[in-house]
Amino acid sequence: MKDLLQLKEQVCFPVYALSREITQHYRPLLDELGLTYPQYLVLLVLWENKKQTVNQLGEKLRLDTGTLTPLLKRMEQKNIISRNRSSQDERVVEITLTDTGNALSEKAQSIPMKMIASMGISLDDLEALKRIANKILNK
Structure with a gap:
């Protein structure tokens, strides 16, 4: 009988390690662009959709606003995106690409x-x- 508490029996460990490995492969490519992996993910969504609210980005990237907001602020400081309050609802922050982005x-x-x-x-x-x-993920 297998001991299911051995590391080699876990599904989560190779998935976790693979995630880290893939991110490591991205690092030198994204360093050339001055981007982190999470910033690249934000850009992928914006290149496809042009304008997104913070909540829409969070849903697509599976990130909470506490994680996303500082990330977006850094991207704004680098002039990659702009963050603007919605004219319809000032509680909503809309994210768009700058020319640099x-x-x-x-x-x-x-x-x-x-x-x-x-x-x-x-x-x-x-x-x-x-x-x-x-x-x-989509279950």
Whole structure:
């Protein structure tokens, strides 16, 4: 009978370690752009959607406002995004890209393919991993 409390029997550990490993592969690529991994994630959402409220960003990125707000403030200080109160409801903060934030999209185009190359894994394997992760996350 397996001892389910052994580290080698845990599903959570390789998932945790893989998350850290993937983030480490992103680091040198994002350093060239002056971005952290969470800032890159915010940009991915904004490049796709142009304008988001803090709450919308939090939902998409699975981050609470306590984590997101300081991150967004740092991005605003770097002139990547702008934060403005909604004209309809001043409690709502809307996030949009600045010209600098938009320009980073061009520089980031090569990141996905560089990531695949640096991890030494096939696109099919990555897609399978993403499918399984999304299946768990979207339950």
